Amino acid sequence: MGPTTGSSLRRATTELAAIRAAGWARTDRAAALLVCLPVQQRLLRCDRLLAAWQEVRRSPRAEFLGTVIRDVCDGAQALGELDLTRLCRRVGLPAPDRQVVRRHDGGRVYLDAVWEDVGLVLEVDGDHHALALNPVDDALRQNEVTIGERPAERALERAPGMPAWGASLLVVVSG
Numbered sequence: 405m406g407p408t409t410g411s412s413l414r415r416a417t418t419e420l421a422a423i424r425a426a427g428w429a430r431t432d433r434a435a436a437l438l439v440c441l442p443v444q445q446r447l448l449r450c451d452r453l454l455a456a457w458q459e460v461r462r463s464p465r466a467e468f469l470g471t472v473i474r475d476v477c478d479g480a481q482a483l484g485e486l487d488l489t490r491l492c493r494r495v496g497l498p499a500p501d502r503q504v505v506r507r508h509d510g511g512r513v514y515l516d517a518v519w520e521d522v523g524l525v526l527e528v529d530g531d532h533h534a535l536a537l538n539p540v541d542d543a544l545r546q547n548e549v550t551i552g553e554r555p556a557e558r559a560l561e562r563a564p565g566m567p568a569w570g571a572s573l574l575v576v577v578s579g
Contacts, residue, residue, distance in 0.1 A: 418448045419456035426472075427463045435465055436472045436486055443476050450477035479503040484528040485516055500526065 416424065422442045429435035442448045457473050460466075472486065479502025480486045492499055500517035507513075517526040 417456065418442060419453045422448060423456060423460055426469055427465055432465065432468055433483065435469065437483060439472050439476050440482060444481040453477060488517060488528055
């Protein structure tokens, strides 16, 4: 069964539970989501997730989960951000810095992907960014982050599978 917490009831740690759930998921996409969510929601720390992963002896998705866990612990916190990482690898682009913190009058802002050396910021927007007033909020935030600094590109993710923005990302990075 693997490591459990020290109580009279046998139960797994949060990290091990996330890894097991991902291994049991019906699809790779669902498995990736089950790794992303607890990290994104701060239910588990990346150092503990990596340590738990090192202790796993076998998994039905060992290679896939190893890659996803490393990418999540490197800052990818959503499926669209994992897609971006996979796309960068596939076409030979350098991995961006992820979840880069910028401080502004309104407080802290986390940027999804930043390539400092070429002055590019890319925000990966899931479908919920197209709902209600979210596009306005995103545009105002983009203005606050980029005015006086560098341009930011927005990319709207289209699930399932590879996002529709892959080709435009290549133009932005190489252009």
